[in-house]
Amino acid sequence: MRTIVCAEHMGFCFGVQRALSMVQKLDKPVTVLGDLIHNPQEIERLRKQGVAFVKHTAQLMGGTVVLSAHGSSAQRKRKVAERAERIVDATCPHVEKIHDIVRDLAPDTTLIIFGDPNHPEVKAVQNSASHALVITEVADIPQVAGPVALVAQTTQDSTRYKVFSQAVRQLNPTVQVFDTICHATADRQRAARAVAQDVDMMLVIGGKNSANTQRLAQIAGEIVETKHIETAAELLPEWFAGKDRIGVTAGASTPSWIIEEVIAAVRKF
């Protein structure tokens, strides 16, 4: 009999749950600027309820506009205000904390952001700072003249951030280091590690475009064979041959209905 071991923490985090309930309470139609969450299936479900998604402020045509959980720079908020009748800001409070830090920095501070330069959260923080560098590799850390501050994208791996911040401090001893990785991420990463050590294969469920889901797959993949899937339709029976214990975790943007569908499908193999 196959055993399915679910991670202690998985699926929707506080910020995503909060953003979705904000959208659900609004009279439709509403327009969301950017991905509300990084989960294509949940986005599609919302579309059917009258929620439109646009990528650029130029595409806004008035009405109610929701700003995504990933945060927006002050410039972007100003542009949205010119094209919306009402703005609902669904920025996660953990992301807002980074913007608060950036706002309080002295203008001559060089901000180092430990994160993915293409992620909307990182881009918004970078655009809010007067001078910001996005870096992920220790080898790329510069020695900076003047004040330096360091923040991390909320979904980065906390162990890697610790190593990175020590390296920044070696080159820039006066750097102000801020712990901006959110607990939801750390909890999911710790729980994924624990399950991966105890199973024959891990299934990591979530958007292929979700940074935190990709990170869970990377962490689990360093320990045991791991498959990153978005839905039950991707499961292949041959993956399960000779495997008795299957671990399951899911990114912070993954709704419980998808997790339940995957678990139900695994039980049938």
Ligand code: SF4
């Ligand atoms: S992962 Fe953390 S920072 Fe990102 S939306 Fe969820 S609670 Fe907020």
